[in-house]
Amino acid sequence: MGQRTAQTEKALSVDELANRREWWSVAQKTRSKRLDYLRKGVWKKGAIGGNYAPGIKIDLTLPQLFTEKWQEQEGEPIMLQKAHAIAHVLDNIPIFITDRSQIMGYIGSAPHQIVWHWQGISMVNEEIYNEEGIIPEPEEESLEILATLNDYWGGRTAVDKLARILDPEDAVKFMSGAIGWGTPTSAATYSTKDFTYIFKGFEALLAEIEERMEETEQKLQGNPSPQLLPLYDKLPRWEAMQIVLEASIRYAKRYARLARTLAEHFESDPTRKEELLRIAETCERVPAKPPRNLQESLQFDHFVQVLARYETFEGAWPHRPDYVHGPYYDKDVNQEKRLTKEEALDLVGEHLIRTYEVGIFAPKWAREGLQGITGTWVWTMGGVKPDGSDACNDMTIAYMQAARLVRVSNPTFGFRWHPKVKDEVLRECFECIRHGLGYPSMRNDPVLVANTVHWYGHPVEEARTWVHQACMSPCPTTKYGCQPMRMASATANCAKMIEYALHDGYDPVVNMQMGPKTGDPRQFKDFEEFFGAWVKQMEWLRNILVRTVNLGRVKDPEFFGRPFLSAIYERAVETGTDACDPSNGERGNAWVTGFTWVENADSLAAIKKFVYDEKKYTMDQLMEALNANWVGYEEMRLDFVKNAPKWGNDDDYVDDLMVRCLREVSRHAKENKCPSNNNWPLLPENVSGNIHYANLVGALPNGRRLGDALYDGGISPGPGLDKKGPTAVLKSCGKFDHVTDGRAFLLNQRLSPTQLSGEKGYQLWKAYMKTWADLGLDHVQFNMVDDATLRAAQKDPEKYQEVIVRVAGYSAHFVDISRKTQDNIIQRTVQGLG
Amino acid sequence: MESGTLVTEIQRFAVNDGPGFRTNVFLKGCPLRCQWCHNPETIAPHREIYWKRRSCAQCGACLDACPNDAVNAPIHPFEARREESTYHKIIRDRCDLCLKCVDACQYGALEIVGTRLSVNEILDEVERDRPFYDNSGGGMTISGGEPTAHPEFVVQLIEGARSRGLHICLDTNGYCQWDILGPIVQSVDIVLYDLKHLDSVKHAEMVGVGNELVLDNLVKILGTGPEIWIRHPIVPDYSDSWGYHLSVAEFLDRLPGRIQRIDLLPFHNWCQDKYSWLGRDWPLKTTESMDPSIVELLVEAYQARGFAATTGGSGFEEFVVRGGH
Secondary structure, eight states: OOOOOHHHHHHSOHHHHHHTTOHHHHHHHHSOHHHHHHHHHSOOOSOBTTBOOTTOEEESHHHHHHHHHHHHTTTSOHHHHHHHHHHHHHHHSOOOOOTTOOOOOOSSSSTTEEEOOOSSOHHHHHHGGGOOSOSOSSHHHHHHHHHHHHHHHTTTSHHHHHHHHSOHHHHHHHHTSSSEEOOOSTTEEOOOOOHHHHTTOHHHHHHHHHHHHHHHHHHHTSOOOGGGTTHHHHHHHHHHHHHHHHHHHHHHHHHHHHHHHIIIIIOOOHHHHHHHHHHHHHHHHTTTSOOOSHHHHHHHHHHHHHHHHHHSEEOBOOBOHHHHHHHHHIIIIIISOOSOHHHHHHHHHHHHHHHHHOOBOOOHHHHHHHTTOSSBOEEEEEOBOTTSSBOOOHHHHHHHHHHHHHOOSSSEEEEEEOTTOOHHHHHHHHHHHHTTOOOOEEEEHHHHHHHHHHHHOOOHHHHTTOEESSSSOEEOOSTTTOOOSOOTTOEEETHHHHHHHHTTTEETTTTEEOSOOOOOGGGOOSHHHHHHHHHHHHHHHHHHHHHHHHHHHHHHHHHTOOHHHHHTOHHHHHHTOOTTOGGGSOOOOOOEEEESOHHHHHHHHHIIIIIIISOSSOHHHHHHHHHTTTTTOHHHHHHHHHHSOOTTSSOHHHHHHHHHHHHHHHHHHHHSOOTTSOOOOEEEOOTTHHHHGGGTSOOOTTSOOTTSOOOSSTTOOOTTTOTTOHHHHHHHHTTSOTTTSOSOOOOEEEEOHHHHSHHHHHHHHHHHHHHHHHTTOOEEEEEEOOHHHHHHHHHOGGGGTTOEEEETTEEEEGGGSOHHHHHHHHHHHHHOOO | OOOOEEEEEEEEEEOSSSSSSEEEEEESOOSOOOTTOSOGGGTSSSOEEEEOTTTOOOOOHHHHHOSSSOBOOOOOHHHHHSTTOOOOSBOTTTOOOOOHHHHHOSSSOEEEEOEEEOHHHHHHHHHTTHHHHHTTTOEEEEESSOGGGSHHHHHHHHHHHHHTTOOEEEEEOOOSOHHHHHHHHTTOSEEEEEOOOSSHHHHHHHHSSOSHHHHHHHHHHTTSSSEEEEEEEEOTTTSOOHHHHHHHHHHHHHSSSOOOEEEEEEOOOTTHHHHHHTTOOOGGGGSOOOOHHHHHHHHHHHHTTTOOEEESOOTTOOOSSOOOO
16 A cells, blocks of 8 residues: 555545545544544554564563562462462552553553563473563563572473373373474463353452351361361362452552542643543442443453453453443443443443553464464454344444454454344444454354354353354353363364374374374275274374363362452352362363364365375375475476365365364264363364464375465365355355354455445345355454455465456456556555446 | 357356356357457357466476477576567467367466356356355356357256256347347346447447447347346447447437446456467557546446446445336
8 A cells, every 4th residue: 555644644534545445544533532542552562473562571570579479378278379479469560540541450560561471381481581672671680580480480380280290102292392282271271251240249259258158167167077078178269269359359449549649639631630530430349349330341341351361371352342341331321321422432442452452471482373462362242142132232333333443453353143133233343344354253153052052062041142262162151151261272283184194193294103003005995994094193183182181171270270260250159169170060161273174174185086086196106295295296296286176166075075074073072071071072273373383294185395384274275275266165164064063163265345345345245144154154254355465466376376356247366467467456456446 | 959068167256247146157259359358268169278478387398298389499487477578388370279288287377268068067066156146136147258159058058047046147249130139038037238339330440340230139138028237348438438428328218128227347458368378469458447436427427317327237236226217
């Protein structure tokens, strides 16, 4: 897009800017002064290309405060010890109020600082020494503090403790980095939160805890019996919950005091003074008591999210804020008219900004994977109420509108589409997509509710409360549905399934025997025998990951401890257990995240067709080419790339194999059990594992070489390999059942802004979405084919084979045509071809 | 029954050729020679070879494979890809289309244009997107080339589509005898009828023949049943003036039957590569693609008379007033 001066930008109207698709400028011109100030004033915490923005520093006050109190309380039960340490942090961490801000709370001492979590993995902690630029000045002093902290926590972190009890062979294979990633501990985690329970207010939760403790103490006075003995352990857990809840209330009141002091002694602007007094009133009220209005409910919510992240690294943000806050919006804006729509939009926009502001240190390899965001914070919108009626409300619309005004890359939204969604709400989703936000992703609610019931037996009313637990997986926000810990640490690098089937379980990249010996494929008599080997490797790969996570999960209360999360978990409060204790009634909602999944189907199809059906090549020849990483076999490789059937083209030959693979996995998913004795279905998605694993997956029969990026995710076809266009992709994806054949399936699609412009664009998208739903797909997210995409296609044509220039009666593949014509098309597209 | 006809492409997710999501079936062969033709590969009624210079590695495999000495020796790929390069791989007048070179090419640089397909093969492919048609009022668009150049085949194709319950658009230039066109149009849902120029002399200048037959057939089609959508290409300095479109609007208004909508299709030169792949020169190559916003203005000439009119022919336009006729 052309560079222009600020002056000419001003001269353009909002409509003109929209026609040029300069959405950031549109947002700048349409949002309030407050939102503009807050948006521009926020520190970007996501790392670009793995690097933090200049000025970002890690916060040393937080780990120091925590550790000094932790050491003082040494010897206490872990949850109690941690509660004391967290309370000490909350009482002493510096707090601040940003100008014009109305929502309080930050994790760390200053807005440019990010949390460095010290109690999870000492290996990660030590990465900090390699980090340039984010150690606070004076650097030498900071490094000394870090060294002291690392010396203490080394060997004491949750993962250090887990590593000691893992099966050594499993540990070595897991640590090879080849088969999966993840840390099976709540030191790097995320948790579902049930706001119907939390919004009772912390004082009510404290009263409930008090009651439980009194009741238990009375029981302990009764006749001694083995049944009484576990009660002794419950008392310190309840005490820990009390300590953090009380400290949380005090933390909020520190903001109230600061706001009041500012208002009374420093602020000269009467409007802001009034706002500060309202902030003070709000922070005195929540989280101690239930919220009464929108500002209080948003503030309560944000405090809870911040407090949870003082306790641990929560890398995702399962939430359904339109559902949680909708009633308060309705009361303030529609009924009592306490707020105008614009004022409400300011609060909602700030909610997005305050969330975007949260920063947590992650080692460089993880940052590279997250591409500019702190975590995968997918907020859930829309959907149905427990009774099945439409849950969309004015807050759903407000969030969509606010998202277009503040344009933050995190949080993003996932929209629960269902047949009763009103047109006005669907249009809001469409506008966000059209504005190039890349979200909301669209989720098929009826399919996913059925899926949630199918896999875990959640009652349907509970399944209907679902939120995105991380990027993709639904989880109910109910007493027994909430999932307290990241179970997706069973994240499988699925391309290894086919690779090990080809190499008798041996990993030619990391050079060790990984999977079982399933035989030399040169000796296999038919495709069935080959497929049998694939099944065995698939089972082995899932088993090793699931085993590790199960162990991590069951030991988590002993190795880590979560007093705050437990205090806001109804089942933990009721039973005096750690929220992560699987024995407290959790129904189970585990899944195996399947990275690099589609490579299996494409590789199996190539083998079946060329080696077994057509006998065009022998397995010997194929193995020779693969062992040479295709070097010296380019013609053969191109044959495998271009002429073997590829997933996503509505071609039954390969699509049937995909279905068969999924059904094998789903059978096995019911044989794997989580600590709650529930199933482990597969969820194909990639985050950015396709890049991470590029150097860890060897040559494959789909024509891929070691080092080539893997496909970009979930069940999306390989880039450039979906040659029949978007309808064929959807048709392929509709060939398996999105309820019973897996947990959820990520699908990326590109759409052209030209097609989506104007009313006709909305009608097109709506018809497309209706068909998507009819075909039973559970997910789709859209990237715009903008000029940046087309420029990328010019540079890297292989990856953009499917981009088609569509005008009436004509079509051509963009990458086929000459540079000059391409430039011409880019120019026309940007100007908005009709 | 004809065993099949030559098809250059079956394009799914077509969104600008009739209502909703459609699958376009491009038949090969056309009696007209419109100078702006953007599908030059559909003109000749026989198979052809594309040579895509960008994909060509200049490996020489085609040269070895050719029995007719109809392939030029490799030159440096960069040299061949230069914009101003006149190098072409195939020596067309020696080529007898044996296609051995296409088989030999590992890089997708040589491609066959034109596959012989039967009615059922086409319809099986078309039917794959039925769920999309159901939600958008879409279906099959028979296009070309010129469908009426394959009269028997097209009648069978339409009959087959009818029996499968598919919505059918026929995209025709109207240049054929009425006894051919009549039976074809009576069983389609919409005729996308090309109008290239109202003035017969100017028509002949750019298309090769006068427009009398085309206009005659247009009058005859009115009242036979299907909706008529006029498709008018807008070519710079030829059919892009306001005055001209006022006269077209008037002409259409006076027709003895209803025109459901008018799609103005701006000229573009994005097909120039197709000409180059066929080894043909294209005089309009250097004519700039039209800015659609200019065409937007012309739409008003039709709207003023109550017609529904578009730029680009989207299948998803929703008209508050659908024609006043």
